[in-house]
Amino acid sequence: MADFVVPEPLTFEQAITLSQSLLDQMTADITEPEIATAITKLVGSETGARGFFVTYLTDSRSLADNPSAPVVQALYSAPDLVAELLVKNLAMSAVMAVAHRRNHKEDAAAGSEQVQRRTIRLVELLQLPQVSEQAQKLQESAVTGRGSYQVFLDRWGYDAEQRQIIQQALKQLIDREQST
Numbered sequence: 234m235a236d237f238v239v240p241e242p243l244t245f246e247q248a249i250t251l252s253q254s255l256l257d258q259m260t261a262d263i264t265e266p267e268i269a270t271a272i273t274k275l276v277g278s279e280t281g282a283r284g285f286f287v288t289y290l291t292d293s294r295s296l297a298d299n300p301s302a303p304v305v306q307a308l309y310s311a312p313d314l315v316a317e318l319l320v321k322n323l324a325m326s327a328v329m330a331v332a333h334r335r336n337h338k339e340d341a342a343a344g345s346e347q348v349q350r351r352t353i354r355l356v357e358l359l360q361l362p363q364v365s366e367q368a369q370k371l372q373e374s375a376v377t378g379r380g381s382y383q384v385f386l387d388r389w390g391y392d393a394e395q396r397q398i399i400q401q402a403l404k405q406l407i408d409r410e411q412s413t
Contacts (some may be wrong), residue, residue, distance in 0.1 A: 237271040239281055248284020251275065255285075256292055265303040272307030282314050286322055290348045297351040305358050316363030320371055320403070321385065323352045327402035328395045349402070356406065365407060372403040 237255070240247060255263075255271050263271075275281040289297050289304075296304075308315045326348035333342035356364050374382035375396040386396065 237267070237274060239274045239277070241278075243278055243280045243284075245280055245284055248275065248281045249288050251281075252285045252288035256288060256294065256296060259296060259301075260294060265301070268301065269303035269307045272304060273310045276308060276311040276315060279314060282311060282318055286318050290322060290326075290351045291344065298354070300355060300358055305355075308355070308359055309361075312359075312361050312363050315359070316361045316367050319352055319356055319359075319364055320367040320406075323349060323356075323368075323402055323406060324371060324375075324399040325389070326352065327398050328389075328391060331395070331398050353406065353409075357409075365411070368403045368406050372400055372407065375399045375403070 237251075239251065252275060255268075255275075259268055272285065275285040326345045330342045330345035330349065333339075333345060370380060371382040371385070374380035374386055375391075386399075391399065
């Protein structure tokens with residue numbers, strides 16, 4: 234695993250492939266320092282971090298249910314980017330859980346809820362102050378229709394009801410962060 238190379242530039246598809254390979258190795262024959270190094274390399278760029286989170290949070294194995302110390306350690310290497318992506322993942326998975334239920338797709342809704350739980354678990358373990366800051370900014374944009382996350386909300390076409398779901402998920406996160 235010492236030869237874990239993240240190409241530059243890195244495509245999203247490459248980031249997903251590398252992340253899948255890494256998760257496979259995490260269940261087999263990789264050392265903790267190698268895990269930390271590989272994830273640190275991935276989260277060193279937005280594309281790599283997005284690919285890692287998409288793969289890690291949706292993986293069918295239980296790796297993300299109880300993140301290991303090397304995973305948490307590596308995520309500390311890019312706190313601003315990690316915080317932003319955790320907040321976005323929480324918002325998106327909350328909306329998707331409701332959307333899947335509306336379409337009577339219980340398995341897909343359960344998958345989105347699993348991503349929410351895993352994201353919240355990472356937030357709890359990391360305790361990055363940037364998470365609360367980003368959550369408040371996204372919540373403000375969802376409420377006011379303005380702010381630093383407005384482009385994100387518009388890009389995904391979230392309607393008023395979906396923005397309300399995002400507000401509720403973020404309120405729970407913010408309340409949880411403020412009580413710790």
